[in-house]
Amino acid sequence: MVNRKVLDPEMSPGAAFGQRLRQLRDERGWTQDELGARMGCTGTHISAVETGRRPPTNRFAAGADRAFGTGDKFQRMVSALQNTALLEGFPEYVRQEVRAAEIRLFELGIVPGLLQTPEYAAAIATGAVRRGAITEQQADERLTLLAERQASLVRTPPPFVYAVLDESCIRRPVGGPEVMAVQLAKLVAFAELPNTVLQVAPYELGERRPFDLPVRLVTLADRSMIAYAESAMQGYLDRNTGLVLPMLTAYHQLQAEAMPQAASVAMIEQLRKGTP
Template structure:
C-alpha cells in the first residue's frame, strides 16, 4: 500500500488530479489494487499518481474515467496537468496556440512541435531534461491534439532544408519523422514548404519565429531563445514579420515540390 499523504488540491493541476482520483476511488469503495485491476495497471501505479509521484497518461485517464464513471473528468484534467509540466515561460504560448485559428511558423533547425513524432520529440527533450523528459514528451503529444479537433487551426509551416538533414535520434527516427511530414500532403489544414539551401540569404536568417492569428483577439508574434520566449502584439512588429514570412514563402518550394524533396531526402539519406 502506498503511503497516503495529505494533498492540497489547489497546489497544482497534478495535485488536483491526484486528490480527485483518490476521492472518486474511495467513493466507489475501491482500493488502489482493485482500481488497478479494473484499468489494467498495478495498485502501486494508482497510488503513485494519487500522491503525484507519477504523471498520468491519456490511456490511464481514459480507463480511470470509464472505471469510475466520471464522464471524462480525468481526460479533461490531463491537458491541464501536462501543460503545467512545461517550462513556465512556454506555458502562455501553448495556451494561445491552442486558441489560434491560424498558425504560421518558420523553423530553421527543428521540426515544429505540433508535427513532431513521439520518438523525435523524445530524442530532442532527452538532451537537456533527462530527469523529466518523459512528462515533457507526453505534454508535447498532448499539445498536438489541437490538430485533431473538428475544426483545427490552419497551420502553415516553412522548414529550412537543414531541418531535413539534421539527424535527430538516428536514421530510423528521422525516416519516420520525414514520412510523418510527407503524410500531411493530404491534409486540408496543414501545409508545409521547404526553404531550400539554394535560396541563399533570406528573411529568416535571424532565426525561427511563429505568427498566431485569432478570430477576435490581436495577432501575435512569438520567438524564443534557449530559456525564454518573447511574445508581442505590437502592430509594427506584426506587420514586419508578416511581410517577412510572405517573403519566406515566396522563396520556398511549393507544397507539392516540398513533399517531393522530403521523400527524396528520406530515401537517399535515411532509407
Template sequence: MVNIRSLDPSASPLDYYGSELRRLREEAGLSQPQLGKILYCTGSLVGQIETAKKVPTRRFSEQLDAALMTGGLFSRLVGLVLKSQLPTWFQPYAEMESRAAYISTYQSQLVYGLLQTDEYARAVLSVENPGQVEEMVAARLERQRILEREHPPVLCVVLDEAALYRGIGGAEVMRNQLAHLLSFRDHPWVQVQVLPFDAGQHPGLLGSFNLLRFEDDPDILYSESYESGRMTANSQVIREVSVSYARLQASALSRETSAALIRRVMKERYGHQPGPAVA
C-alpha cells in the first residue's frame, strides 16, 4: 500500500527528510515500489520513511543519493535525523562531544558509547527504550563517526574491569564487543585501559564521567543520573576531576596489559577461541 501523508517539513529533521524524499522521488517519476526496487528494499519502507514513521539508516541514505543523483543531500541530512533521535537531555552533550579535540572518560559499568558494537548497544538500549531501539542504536553508531574523521579526537578510556564481566546481551555479543575493544589496541588516537578490581578504592567510585577538551573553548565535565545529564565548565571542578582522572589512569593497567586481560576474559568467560584478528 502506498503511504501518503501530509508532512510539515519544519516539524523535525525526520519530517524534512521525508518531504525531500517524496519531492525528489516524484520529480524522478518513480512510485514508492519502483524506488524500493532500485534500492533493494520494499516500497512500504520507502513510504514509511517518507511519512516520518521510520528512521532512515546511513546506508539507505547513501543508496538514495546514488539512485536519485542528489549530490549527497540525504547523506548530509541523515546525520541531523539520527542526532534528533537521541534523548532531548542528551543532545547538547552529543553536540559538544562531536566538537571535542580530546575526550577522557571513566566508565564504571559499561563500555563507552563510542566504542560499543551495534549488538551491545542494542542490548543496553533495549532495557529502557524497547520501542525505539533501532532508532537509538542508529543514533549511537552515528556518534561513533567522529572516530573516522580525518582529524578525530584523542580518546582516552579507563574502563572498570567489571564492565568486562557484565554479560550484556549474552556470550556472543560480549565476545564481539571485547574483540572490538581489542581492535583499538594499536589505534593512534584511541587508548583503552582497564582499571582492575585489585585497584581497591579509587577516584571513580562516585560513578562514570567524561571530560571534554576543545581547541578554543573551556573544558567541560559531563556526568549522568537517571534520565538526565549534567555539564559544567566550572574551572575548579574541572581542575579537581582532571587530577582524579590522572590518578585513575595511573592506577589502571597499561594499554598492553589491558589488552591481555581483555583477551583472557574473552577466552575464560565467553569461550573465545584465539584468532588472527585479536592475536
C-alpha cells in the first residue's frame, strides 16, 4: 500500500474512470483480484485500468457496472472518453501550459495551435469533420479550448514561448490563399514580441532533425518540466526527469540547427508576399 499510485481524476477522462473504479472497489473492501474475478478478468487488468496503463473498453465498463450495481455509469464514462476530441494526456498538458513560465513547441505540417488564427484553426477543424475524424461538436470543443489556451498567454508576466516550425508548416496551404496570408502575417507578428523566439527548421535538415512527432515542453515557475508528444491517435505526457531532459537537449539541438529568427521571418515574409 505504501507504493500505491496516487490517482488524479482531473488528469484525463481515463484517469477519472480509474479513480472511480478504485474508489468503489475500496468502499467494498475488494482486492483487485477479487474485483477481477467478479468482472471476468485478472487483477493485473484491473490495476492497469485504475492507473491508466490500459484504457477501459465498453466490455470492461459493462462488467464494472454489473459488479458494482451502478447501472450504466461506467459505460457512460467510457462513451464520453471515446467521444472526446482530445487525446489522452492533453487535458492535463493544457492545465500545466496555462501555468507555464516557458513553453517550447515543435510542430510538423501545421502551424502550432497557440499560433493559429481563428480562420486557420477553423479550416483545420472543418477538414477533420469532413474526413469523419471528428464530429461538429468535437470540432467546436477543439476550437473553444484553443481560444482559451491562446487567451491564457496574455497574462502578467507572460510566458516565454519558443517555437520551431518545420518548413512544411508554412508551406502547406490551409484554408485557401487569404487564410494563409493572414496566418503567415500572424507568425511574423508573433516573432516581433519580446517574449518569443520563432525559427523554421528547413527541409535541408533531413536526418539531423531530432523529432519526427510534434513536441511540447513546459517549464513551470518552480523550474520543473513536463513533456507532451503525440501521434495521430495518442498523446503522451511525461514528468519523469530522466525522459524529459533528453527531450530538452534534443530541442536545443534542433534550435541550433534551425534557421535564425531573422532568416525564418524573411522566409515567411517571402511566402506571404507570394500568396495572392
